[in-house]
Amino acid sequence: MSSTTEYLSLLHRPRRLRRTSSLRRMVRETQLTVNDLIYPVFVMEGENQQQEIPSMPEIYRYTLDLLLKEIADAANLGINAIALFPLIPTEKKDNAGTESYNPDGLVQHTIKAIKQEIPEMTVITDVALDPFSSYGHDGIVKDGKILNDETVEVLVKQAISQAEAGADIVAPSDMMDGRIGAIRQGLDAAGYFEVGILAYSAKYASAYYGPFRDALESAPQFGDKQTYQMNPANSREAIKEVALDIAEGADIVMVKPALAYLDIIGRIKEYTNLPVAAYNVSGEYAMVKAAAEQGWIDEKQVILETLTSMKRAGADLILTYFAKQVALMLR
Numbered sequence: 001m002s003s004t005t006e007y008l009s010l011l012h013r014p015r016r017l018r019r020t021s022s023l024r025r026m027v028r029e030t031q032l033t034v035n036d037l038i039y040p041v042f043v044m045e046g047e048n049q050q051q052e053i054p055s056m057p058e059i060y061r062y063t064l065d066l067l068l069k070e071i072a073d074a075a076n077l078g079i080n081a082i083a084l085f086p087l088i089p090t091e092k093k094d095n096a097g098t099e100s101y102n103p104d105g106l107v108q109h110t111i112k113a114i115k116q117e118i119p120e121m122t123v124i125t126d127v128a129l130d131p132f133s134s135y136g137h138d139g140i141v142k143d144g145k146i147l148n149d150e151t152v153e154v155l156v157k158q159a160i161s162q163a164e165a166g167a168d169i170v171a172p173s174d175m176m177d178g179r180i181g182a183i184r185q186g187l188d189a190a191g192y193f194e195v196g197i198l199a200y201s202a203k204y205a206s207a208y209y210g211p212f213r214d215a216l217e218s219a220p221q222f223g224d225k226q227t228y229q230m231n232p233a234n235s236r237e238a239i240k241e242v243a244l245d246i247a248e249g250a251d252i253v254m255v256k257p258a259l260a261y262l263d264i265i266g267r268i269k270e271y272t273n274l275p276v277a278a279y280n281v282s283g284e285y286a287m288v289k290a291a292a293e294q295g296w297i298d299e300k301q302v303i304l305e306t307l308t309s310m311k312r313a314g315a316d317l318i319l320t321y322f323a324k325q326v327a328l329m330l331r
């Protein structure tokens with residue numbers, strides 16, 4: 001230390017608490033744990049096949065037999081929940097998404113098999129028409145418009161058929177008005193009081209969903225989703241959507257995407273006492289993987305920093321394609 005140093009007269013020196021790793025651990029505010037993670041998975045028809053999604057390295061669509069292994073793996077890593085999405089063959093798609101409530105459909109079979117083989121795994125199912133829609137939209141199309149109330153009728157049937165198959169939580173991702181209330185009533189009337197609703201409450205019309213639509217071959221065949229998903233420029237409107245979903249009976253509310261919407265997660269967390277979920281979506285996954293493949297970022301550090309930021313913002317639960325990778329890192 002040079003004798004010429006003029007020491008600052010500081011009462012507070014925040015660096016004191018950053019000096020050693022044990023001190024840093026002691027004052028850490030946010031802890032990411034495996035209990036926060038929900039693993040989204042893709043299922044397809046057939047046997048003994050897996051297909052990597054080109055825009056999502058290391059993420060596959062699996063046939064049911066292989067999906068069960070993947071889910072057993074996730075369970076062994078301590079992951080509590082999966083979110084299930086189906087790849088539906090084109091010939092089974094139609095405008096009203098009728099395949100979505102086929103009791104012998106791919107989703108229904110998959111739910112039953114998971115609950116039979118790995119009963120402790122919480123199964124969250126997607127309620128929306130887009131994987132089943134010949135137009136790739138989240139609702140019934142008429143004259144180039146997406147019909148609201150007609151679509152909600154189908155969503156209710158879809159949710160009930162998922163509950164019947166054994167889903168623990170249904171997760172409407174469609175953004176039709178009034179669907180949470182209609183689904184809650186429908187589930188209750190059918191006796192499924194115990195099935196929860198994870199509402200995609202603040203779901204934005206985002207360009208970050210591209211790789212997911214590749215995975216499900218579900219890109220909109222015309223137009224975009226701006227008449228039902230939210231404008232990325234809006235924040236107060238997210239509170240309005242959350243308020244409606246809570247009033248209609250949501251058990252968990254979600255913000256989607258996550259990374260570009262941390263402010264929304266924060267606002268919603270302050271607004272409600274319900275658990276808040278965030279969806280670290282396919283495009284967010286793809287960006288990290290692509291940069292890491294180039295050697296431009298440290299993949300593991302970026303993943304942990306990103307997911308920690310979502311928790312710090314207020315997310316209690318995070319849907320992430322990194323779930324298995326993170327569960328391993330947290331061991």
Ligand code: PBG
Pocket residue numbers: 126128129130138173174208209210211212213225280281282283
């Ligand atoms: C549609 C749905 C989408 C995602 C989940 N459900 C995409 C969309 O709205 O087109 C995206 C998830 C992701 O990008 O990881 N119901």
